Amino acid sequence: MTTLNSKIPEGHLYEKWSNYKAHQKLVNPANKRKLDVIVVGSGLAGGAAAASLGELGFNVKCFCYQDSPRRAHSIAAQGGINAAKNYQNDGDSVYRLFYDTIKGGDYRAREANVYRLAEVSNNIIDQCVAQGVPFARDYGGLLANRSFGGAQVSRTFYAKGQTGQQLLLGAYSALSRQIGKGTVTMYPRTEMMDIVVVDGKCRGIVTRNLITGEIDAHFGHAVILATGGYGNVFFLSTNAMGSNGSAAWKAYKKGACFANPCYIQIHPTCIPVHGEFQSKLTLMSESLRNDGRIWAPKKAEDAEAIRNGKKKAQDIPDEDRDFYLERRYPAFGNLVPRDVASRAAKERCDHGFGVENGGAVFLDFKYAIERLGKDVVEARYGNLFQMYEKITNDNPYETPMKIYPAIHYTMGGIWVDYELQTTIPGLFAAGEANFSDHGANRLGASALMQGLSDGYFVLPYTIQNYLADELHTPRMDTNSGEFAKVKEDVKAHIEKLMNVKGTKSVDSIHKELGHIMWEHVGMGRTKEGLQEGIKMIQELRKKFWAEVRIPGNANELNVELEKANRVADFLELGELIARDALHREESCGGHFREEYQTEEGEALRQDDKFAYVGAWEYKGEDVEPELHKEELKFEYCELKQRNYK
Amino acid sequence: MSEVQNLNLTVKVWRQKGPKEAGHFETNELKGISPNSSFLEMMDVLNEQLINEGKEPVAFDHDCREGICGMCSLYINGHAHGPDDHVTTCQLHMRKFKDGDTITVEPWRSAGFPVIKDLMVDRSAYDKIMAAGGFISVNTGGVPDGNAIPIPKKDADEAMDAASCIGCGACVATCKNGSAMLFVSAKVSQLALLPQGRIEAARRAKAMVAKMDELGFGNCTNTGACEAECPKGVSISNIARLNREFLCAKFQD
Amino acid sequence: MSNPNFLSSSIGKKFLMSITGLFLIMFLAFHASMNMVAIFSSEAYNAVCEFLGTNWYALAATAVLAIGTLVHIAYAFILSVQNSKARGNNKYDSQVRPASVEWASKNMLILGIIVLCGIVLHLSQFWYKMMFAELAEMSNEFAATDGAAWISYYFSQWPVVVAYIVWLVALWFHLTHGFWSALQTIGWNNKIWLPRLKCISDIFATIVCCAFAAVVIVAFCQSL
Structure with missing residues (x-):
C-alpha cells in the first residue's frame, strides 16, 4: 500500500529549502565515485543533472534515444526563461514569481516546491551566463528582459527566439565536459525499456540499443527519469516526433504513482493543422503576444467570407475586428495565461468566428508595425516570422498570422515528493516528467526554469540524502x-x-x-x-x-x-x-x-x-488503478478565483 | 496557406542495409502529395505506402520537425537540406517542388559520418569534438551574478549568431573536403567572444582542432559551401576567427 | 612555435599554404610591374634583366621563391589527398554548387596544376635561357641579358601566345580565390571584410593578369 509523503521541510516557506539543505545527509567526496547514478534523458533536467552529478564526482550513466544529447526537445523552447532578478526595477521578487506560478497553475501546485523553484531561478541565470549562454543584452551590456503571459513584470530572459536551444547547449556543454573527463558515460540512441526494482528500491534500468536492437541492463544506486512529457498521446502536438511517455509509464507500472495526468497544456499560438498527413504542430512563441494582437472577425459572415477566400484579413476594418482577449481581460489583454487564451480561441471558433477551415484566429502585427516600425518588429521576432513564412507561405509582415491552440506541455507526470523522489525509493523524476511545480497550468517561460532548477540545483542536493544510505550497497550483477x-x-x-x-x-x-x-x-x-x-x-x-x-x-x-x-x-x-x-x-x-x-x-x-494532487497507482492489467490524494495546503497564498480582468 | 494542386512525384531514395553493406537507389512513385506538407511528411507518406506494400520503410533521422534539434539530415536534389535557403529538411515544404518532379534523396556522405542505415548517418564525431573542449570550465554553483560582467551588445549578438548552430552536419556533408571547420568555429567563436569563455579560448581552440583532425575531417579550403548550405546561416567569418584563435594559441606555445 | 604538432594540424598546413601563397602573390605583383617596363622600352627592360641576373640578392630571393613554390605545391597535394580521404568513397549522385560558391574555390588544385604547367613552360623559355644561362655561362640565340629579344622571339609564335593566355586565365581564377582565402586562413577576416577582401582579390587578380597578358599581346601585335 503506497502512501504519499511529500516530505515538505519544517519552517516558514522562506526557510524550507535552506533548512532542508542545512540538515540533509551528504556523501563525502571519496565515496561519491563508489556510487552509480543513472540519468534517463538528456534535456534541460537530465543533462543538467548528469553534468552536475558528474562534477560532484558520482559515477553517472546518461541515456537518450536521440543521436546526441544536444537534440533533446528542450531545444525547441523559443521564448525564454523566467527569473526573479528584478533587473528591470519593476517590482519583481521571489515571492511574486512564486505567487504568479501558484496562481497561474490555478492553485493546484505544492507551495513549498514552487517557492524553491522561484528561489533558485536567479541562480539559473547566473549559471547559464557563466556557461556562455548568449542571452540578449541591452546597449549597456546588461541582460535584457521581456514579458510573458500571466505576469505583470518583465522577468523573462531570452536568447533571440532560441532560448531553449541556448540553455540546452549550455547544459550539453557542461555534460560534454564531464563526458570528456570520464565522470559521465553517454549512451545515445538507447531507449529505456523498463526499470529494475530490487527489494523495493529502484536499482537500474533495462535498455534497448536502437542501432543493434540489443537489450542491456544497467545498475545504478539511484535512477533519475528526466524523460519529458507525454503530449504525443495526442499524435499531433508541439512535441518532437520521438517524445514519449514510455519511461514514465514503465515506472508507473512498476509502482511509481502517476499524478494529475489530465493536466495538459494547450498552447494558444500554434500554426493551424493543414491536412491529414500533418505529422506535428509548430509553436509560435508566446513572446509574440507581447506585440501581436489576437482577433477574430466580429461578424460571422466576415469569418465565412475569409474561409471561402472571398475576403482577406486585411479587408476587415478595425471596427469589425473582435480583439476578444482585450475585450474579456482588459488588465492582462493578450498576455493572459495559456489555458485562458486557448479556451477563448476555441470559444470564438466554436461560435463560427474561426477562419481557415474554422480552426484558426488571427495574430496581427499590423498595429505593432505601425507603432514600432518594421525594423523593431523584425529585430524582435524576425526568426519566428521567417519560420512562419517557410511553413505557411504567408508573409506575417503583410498579413496576420493564423493561429490555433495545440497540445504543448503536460503538467502532470510522475508523482514526486519534495526531494523529487517517486513512490519507489531510489527512483527520482525531474523536469516535465514529474508533476511537481506547475499545478494545473504552466506559465510561459517556466518550463526551462523548472527543468534547470531540478537538474542543477535541486537533485544534486536531494539525491545525496538518499545516496548517503546506499554506500554499502554493492554494485549488482546485471546478468542475474x-x-x-x-x-x-x-x-x-x-x-x-x-x-x-x-x-x-x-x-x-x-x-x-x-x-x-x-x-x-x-x-x-x-x-x-x-x-x-x-x-x-x-x-x-x-x-x-x-x-x-x-x-x-x-x-x-x-x-x-x-x-x-x-x-x-x-x-x-x-x-x-x-x-x-x-x-x-x-x-x-x-x-x-x-x-x-x-x-x-x-x-x-x-x-x-x-x-489535492490525484496520484494513481497501478494495480495490474485491466484492473482499475487506485487513486491516492495528496491534500494541498495553501498557507501562504489565498485560494482565489483567478482573475485576469 | 495557398490552395494548390496536389503533386505526383518520383522519389529516388538511397537504401543501404548497414554501414558495411553496399547501397543503391530505389525509385518510388508517390501520388497526391499536398504542396503544403513538409518534406518529411512526404517521407511519412512514402513509408506508409511501403509498409502497406509489406516492405521495409526508409530509415531517416528526424525529431523536433521545427528546424532546431538538428537531427534531420537529408541531401535532396544535390543540396544539403534541399533546395530552399536557410531551412532544415523538416522545414522544407513540398511547394518548392513541381508536379512530376523526380526527387533524389541521399544521406550525408562523408567519411566522418558513416551511414548507419538508409538515410541515417552517425554524427557522434561532433559530440567527441565538443567533449574535447566545447565548453567553459565552470561547475554548477558559485558563479558571479549574471550582470556582474557587462558584455557589449555587439559581442553578445555575434556570439548568439555563432551559437545558433544546430549541429546538423550539413556543413560537413556539403564540403568537398568533408571539413568540420564551420561547426568547430561556431563553438570556438561563440565562447571566445564572451568574457566568460575568453579565459580558456586558446586551450579550447587547440583541443577542438586536434580532435577534429584526429577524427579524420578534412581541411577548410574556403569554398564557402558550408555557409551557403547552413540552415542557420552561420558565417565563415567564424572560421577566420577560429584560425586566428588557433594560430595565436600555437604561436604562444 | 615550440609545439611540433603545428604542421601536422589541419590549420597549420593551411597556414603554410597561405604564407607561401601570399609570398607568391607578392612576387607576381613585382614580376608584373617589371614586365610592364618591356611594353614601354626594350632598353629599360634589359637593364632590369641585367640588374637582376647578376644580383646575388635576387638570386637568393629566387631560391627562396623556388622553395616557397615547392612547399605550396607539395602541401597542395598533401592536403588534397587528405581531403579526398575525408570526403569518403561514396560520391553524391547529384550535387549542385550553391550560387555563392566560387567555381575557382572548388577547382584550386586543377587550376594550380595548369598554373604549374605554365610555370614549367615559362621557366624553360625564359628563366633557363636567361638567369640560368647567365649563371651556367651557356650561349643561346640571344644574349642572356637581352630579355626584350626573348620576348619578341617567343611571343611572335601564336601557339605560345595561346598557351600563355590559357595559363593567365587559370592564374586569374586561382588568384581570385587564393588571395582572400589566404587572408581568411591566417585569420585576417571578419563579416565586414569578407566581401571587401573578395572584391580586392578580384581587382588584384585582374590587374596582375592583365599586366602579364598585355606584354604577351603587345609583343604578338608588334610581330605581325
Missing part, C-alpha cells in the same frame, strides 16, 4: 536475478509486438488515438465524452494488439518497432488521462470540464472537493 528477469520480460514484450503481424501501420493507429484524445479528452471535456473516450481507447488498444504491423526484425535498427513500443504505452496512458479527467469534477487550468464553468465561461474550481 531481477535484472535478468526484467531483460527477459522486455524481450518477451518486443516479441509480442513483432508477432502481431497485422496490417495497420503504427502511425495510423496513433493517429486514431490522437483523434479520440482531441475529441473526447481535449480542450473541453464532459462526463459523457470522457466515458465514451475511455471505451474507444480500450477498443483501439485491442485493435492495436491485433492488427499492428511492424516490418523488419527486432535485432536491428527498426523505427517502426520503436514507435510501436511507445504507442503501446500511449494507448494505456491515454486511458489514465481520461480516467483522471473524469474523476476531477471541476475545471482548473488546463483541465476544463464543461459542466464546471462560470457564467462567463471561466474555469470553475471546486476547492472544497478537489484541492
Whole structure:
C-alpha cells in the first residue's frame, strides 16, 4: 500500500529549502565515485543533472534515444526563461514569481516546491551566463528582459527566439565536459525499456540499443527519469516526433504513482493543422503576444467570407475586428495565461468566428508595425516570422498570422515528493516528467526554469540524502536475478509486438488515438465524452494488439518497432488521462470540464472537493488503478478565483 | 496557406542495409502529395505506402520537425537540406517542388559520418569534438551574478549568431573536403567572444582542432559551401576567427 | 612555435599554404610591374634583366621563391589527398554548387596544376635561357641579358601566345580565390571584410593578369 509523503521541510516557506539543505545527509567526496547514478534523458533536467552529478564526482550513466544529447526537445523552447532578478526595477521578487506560478497553475501546485523553484531561478541565470549562454543584452551590456503571459513584470530572459536551444547547449556543454573527463558515460540512441526494482528500491534500468536492437541492463544506486512529457498521446502536438511517455509509464507500472495526468497544456499560438498527413504542430512563441494582437472577425459572415477566400484579413476594418482577449481581460489583454487564451480561441471558433477551415484566429502585427516600425518588429521576432513564412507561405509582415491552440506541455507526470523522489525509493523524476511545480497550468517561460532548477540545483542536493544510505550497497550483477528477469520480460514484450503481424501501420493507429484524445479528452471535456473516450481507447488498444504491423526484425535498427513500443504505452496512458479527467469534477487550468464553468465561461474550481494532487497507482492489467490524494495546503497564498480582468 | 494542386512525384531514395553493406537507389512513385506538407511528411507518406506494400520503410533521422534539434539530415536534389535557403529538411515544404518532379534523396556522405542505415548517418564525431573542449570550465554553483560582467551588445549578438548552430552536419556533408571547420568555429567563436569563455579560448581552440583532425575531417579550403548550405546561416567569418584563435594559441606555445 | 604538432594540424598546413601563397602573390605583383617596363622600352627592360641576373640578392630571393613554390605545391597535394580521404568513397549522385560558391574555390588544385604547367613552360623559355644561362655561362640565340629579344622571339609564335593566355586565365581564377582565402586562413577576416577582401582579390587578380597578358599581346601585335 503506497502512501504519499511529500516530505515538505519544517519552517516558514522562506526557510524550507535552506533548512532542508542545512540538515540533509551528504556523501563525502571519496565515496561519491563508489556510487552509480543513472540519468534517463538528456534535456534541460537530465543533462543538467548528469553534468552536475558528474562534477560532484558520482559515477553517472546518461541515456537518450536521440543521436546526441544536444537534440533533446528542450531545444525547441523559443521564448525564454523566467527569473526573479528584478533587473528591470519593476517590482519583481521571489515571492511574486512564486505567487504568479501558484496562481497561474490555478492553485493546484505544492507551495513549498514552487517557492524553491522561484528561489533558485536567479541562480539559473547566473549559471547559464557563466556557461556562455548568449542571452540578449541591452546597449549597456546588461541582460535584457521581456514579458510573458500571466505576469505583470518583465522577468523573462531570452536568447533571440532560441532560448531553449541556448540553455540546452549550455547544459550539453557542461555534460560534454564531464563526458570528456570520464565522470559521465553517454549512451545515445538507447531507449529505456523498463526499470529494475530490487527489494523495493529502484536499482537500474533495462535498455534497448536502437542501432543493434540489443537489450542491456544497467545498475545504478539511484535512477533519475528526466524523460519529458507525454503530449504525443495526442499524435499531433508541439512535441518532437520521438517524445514519449514510455519511461514514465514503465515506472508507473512498476509502482511509481502517476499524478494529475489530465493536466495538459494547450498552447494558444500554434500554426493551424493543414491536412491529414500533418505529422506535428509548430509553436509560435508566446513572446509574440507581447506585440501581436489576437482577433477574430466580429461578424460571422466576415469569418465565412475569409474561409471561402472571398475576403482577406486585411479587408476587415478595425471596427469589425473582435480583439476578444482585450475585450474579456482588459488588465492582462493578450498576455493572459495559456489555458485562458486557448479556451477563448476555441470559444470564438466554436461560435463560427474561426477562419481557415474554422480552426484558426488571427495574430496581427499590423498595429505593432505601425507603432514600432518594421525594423523593431523584425529585430524582435524576425526568426519566428521567417519560420512562419517557410511553413505557411504567408508573409506575417503583410498579413496576420493564423493561429490555433495545440497540445504543448503536460503538467502532470510522475508523482514526486519534495526531494523529487517517486513512490519507489531510489527512483527520482525531474523536469516535465514529474508533476511537481506547475499545478494545473504552466506559465510561459517556466518550463526551462523548472527543468534547470531540478537538474542543477535541486537533485544534486536531494539525491545525496538518499545516496548517503546506499554506500554499502554493492554494485549488482546485471546478468542475474531481477535484472535478468526484467531483460527477459522486455524481450518477451518486443516479441509480442513483432508477432502481431497485422496490417495497420503504427502511425495510423496513433493517429486514431490522437483523434479520440482531441475529441473526447481535449480542450473541453464532459462526463459523457470522457466515458465514451475511455471505451474507444480500450477498443483501439485491442485493435492495436491485433492488427499492428511492424516490418523488419527486432535485432536491428527498426523505427517502426520503436514507435510501436511507445504507442503501446500511449494507448494505456491515454486511458489514465481520461480516467483522471473524469474523476476531477471541476475545471482548473488546463483541465476544463464543461459542466464546471462560470457564467462567463471561466474555469470553475471546486476547492472544497478537489484541492489535492490525484496520484494513481497501478494495480495490474485491466484492473482499475487506485487513486491516492495528496491534500494541498495553501498557507501562504489565498485560494482565489483567478482573475485576469 | 495557398490552395494548390496536389503533386505526383518520383522519389529516388538511397537504401543501404548497414554501414558495411553496399547501397543503391530505389525509385518510388508517390501520388497526391499536398504542396503544403513538409518534406518529411512526404517521407511519412512514402513509408506508409511501403509498409502497406509489406516492405521495409526508409530509415531517416528526424525529431523536433521545427528546424532546431538538428537531427534531420537529408541531401535532396544535390543540396544539403534541399533546395530552399536557410531551412532544415523538416522545414522544407513540398511547394518548392513541381508536379512530376523526380526527387533524389541521399544521406550525408562523408567519411566522418558513416551511414548507419538508409538515410541515417552517425554524427557522434561532433559530440567527441565538443567533449574535447566545447565548453567553459565552470561547475554548477558559485558563479558571479549574471550582470556582474557587462558584455557589449555587439559581442553578445555575434556570439548568439555563432551559437545558433544546430549541429546538423550539413556543413560537413556539403564540403568537398568533408571539413568540420564551420561547426568547430561556431563553438570556438561563440565562447571566445564572451568574457566568460575568453579565459580558456586558446586551450579550447587547440583541443577542438586536434580532435577534429584526429577524427579524420578534412581541411577548410574556403569554398564557402558550408555557409551557403547552413540552415542557420552561420558565417565563415567564424572560421577566420577560429584560425586566428588557433594560430595565436600555437604561436604562444 | 615550440609545439611540433603545428604542421601536422589541419590549420597549420593551411597556414603554410597561405604564407607561401601570399609570398607568391607578392612576387607576381613585382614580376608584373617589371614586365610592364618591356611594353614601354626594350632598353629599360634589359637593364632590369641585367640588374637582376647578376644580383646575388635576387638570386637568393629566387631560391627562396623556388622553395616557397615547392612547399605550396607539395602541401597542395598533401592536403588534397587528405581531403579526398575525408570526403569518403561514396560520391553524391547529384550535387549542385550553391550560387555563392566560387567555381575557382572548388577547382584550386586543377587550376594550380595548369598554373604549374605554365610555370614549367615559362621557366624553360625564359628563366633557363636567361638567369640560368647567365649563371651556367651557356650561349643561346640571344644574349642572356637581352630579355626584350626573348620576348619578341617567343611571343611572335601564336601557339605560345595561346598557351600563355590559357595559363593567365587559370592564374586569374586561382588568384581570385587564393588571395582572400589566404587572408581568411591566417585569420585576417571578419563579416565586414569578407566581401571587401573578395572584391580586392578580384581587382588584384585582374590587374596582375592583365599586366602579364598585355606584354604577351603587345609583343604578338608588334610581330605581325
